[in-house]
Amino acid sequence: MMDEELKKLEAELARLKPRQPSRRLEAGIAGELANPQSGSVAWWKPVLAAAATIALAAGAWSFFIPGQKVPKVAEVSPPSTVAVDTQNDLASARTSADRARRVFRPVKVQTALLGYRDDGIILTSRNRPVRSRSCQLLDYVELESLDGKRKIMVTKPRKEIVLARAHVL
Amino acid sequence: MDWKKLIDEHGAKLVLYARQWCDSLVDAEDAVQTAVVKLWKKHEADESLPLGRVFVAVKHAAIDTVRSSKRRRLRELKANEEELEGTSLFEAAEIEEERRKLIEHALGRLPVEQREVIVMKIWSEMTFKEIGRALGISQNTAAARYRYGLRALVRMLPHSTASTS
Numbered sequence: 083m084m085d086e087e088l089k090k091l092e093a094e095l096a097r098l099k100p101r102q103p104s105r106r107l108e109a110g111i112a113g114e115l116a117n118p119q120s121g122s123v124a125w126w127k128p129v130l131a132a133a134a135t136i137a138l139a140a141g142a143w144s145f146f147i148p149g150q151k152v153p154k155v156a157e158v159s160p161p162s163t164v165a166v167d168t169q170n171d172l173a174s175a176r177t178s179a180d181r182a183r184r185v186f187r188p189v190k191v192q193t194a195l196l197g198y199r200d201d202g203i204i205l206t207s208r209n210r211p212v213r214s215r216s217c218q219l220l221d222y223v224e225l226e227s228l229d230g231k232r233k234i235m236v237t238k239p240r241k242e243i244v245l246a247r248a249h250v251l
Numbered sequence: 252m253d254w255k256k257l258i259d260e261h262g263a264k265l266v267l268y269a270r271q272w273c274d275s276l277v278d279a280e281d282a283v284q285t286a287v288v289k290l291w292k293k294h295e296a297d298e299s300l301p302l303g304r305v306f307v308a309v310k311h312a313a314i315d316t317v318r319s320s321k322r323r324r325l326r327e328l329k330a331n332e333e334e335l336e337g338t339s340l341f342e343a344a345e346i347e348e349e350r351r352k353l354i355e356h357a358l359g360r361l362p363v364e365q366r367e368v369i370v371m372k373i374w375s376e377m378t379f380k381e382i383g384r385a386l387g388i389s390q391n392t393a394a395a396r397y398r399y400g401l402r403a404l405v406r407m408l409p410h411s412t413a414s415t416s
Contacts, residue, residue, distance in 0.1 A: 088401045091408070095373050098341040098351065100267035107266070107280045108258055114288045115254075 106195060113194035113220040116237050182229035190224035196239075203248045213248040216241060252294045254287050261302065264375045265309050267340055271366045272313040282313035303385030306371060357407040365400030368393050 201214040219242055225234045258265075262283070269279035286308035294300050340355050358366060371377045371385070372393075379397070383390040 087405050088398070091401055091405055092373065095354065095369070098354065098374075100263040100374050101276070101340060101342050103258070103262040103266045103280055103283065104276075107262060107284055108255070110280070110284045111254060111258070111287050111291075114284065115291060 109192060109194035110196065112192075112222070113196050113237075116220065116222070116235075179229075183227055183231070185228050186225040186232075186234060187228065188223050189226045190222070192222045194220045194222070196220055201243075206245075211248045212245040215244045215246070217244060252291055252297050252300050254291050257287065257305065258283075261305070261375070264370075265305065267374055268306055268367065268370050269309050269313040270340055271363055271370060272310070272317050274317075278316050279313065282316045283309055285316070286312040301381075301385075302375065302377065303381050306375070306385050310367070353408060354404075357404050360407065361400050361403055365396045365403070368396040369400045369404075372397055 196218040198215055198217040201216055203211050204214050206212055219240050221238045221240060223236045223238075225236065226232070265283045265286075266276070266279045269282040270276070273279040273282055286305065289312070290300065290305060290308050339351070340358075341351060358369070361369070367386070368382055371382045372379070377385070379390040379393045382388075382393040386393065388396075
């Protein structure tokens, strides 16, 4: 009798579907992985640091050798975070293939809330009590070249202060 | 370790599991996030990470979340927001709303050792062997906790037989 009841209860419980996590969870994980904290040290970090030190030392050495020209380093500009699809930019692209390769457009945007803090109630310049909350956000913009062959992911952390009316009475 | 796939396939179960320690959905999601990020950093290249390891990591993260006084303070604030979204553990299902609430309430009254085994067994479809390995107990202990938990639920839900068909 008891076993039968248990089986019925098991069946009933199995019919309940756990609530799906919010979008915040996926965005939060993506945000944390995109902006790793200094907690764990990856194996390649010391290697990279050593390589950078050697490169700097080599650069300084070449700079101080008399009669030797300092090698010119090509300047690489960071990818633009804004789509380059205005008429002017299009005109600057020489051919359509070149344009398809060089012009990027946003294909995905997302904002992750990394955390926030309640700063309590503050008074505005007009002596109105408002509740202030500092939010740490991370904006993502995924850009894709017009030919679809290249992708750039741009992330930008930002801080936002949200003021909400505080009902104190 | 493909964390997106993990969240797609098991995210709901992991959050439900975390809620056995966390009062709010926000905290439970925070715990899952912490656990997944930590695991990913350690086992990025490991394609066959057992689900039991993920559950254990979520459990530890959930306990840490609850212990943290800073988070506790934030939780109160976040809980207000959560009220707007609803705090149910489960999706609206074939089971009546009232009945679902009764089940959630009864689950919440079980000792956490029994609850976690029930969650792993029923909603994550893990075997007692897998549960035992994940929790560091024998499979017999896992099965016993499960049975005790279900029996307690039957006692707390006197009309359970009437609402099932």
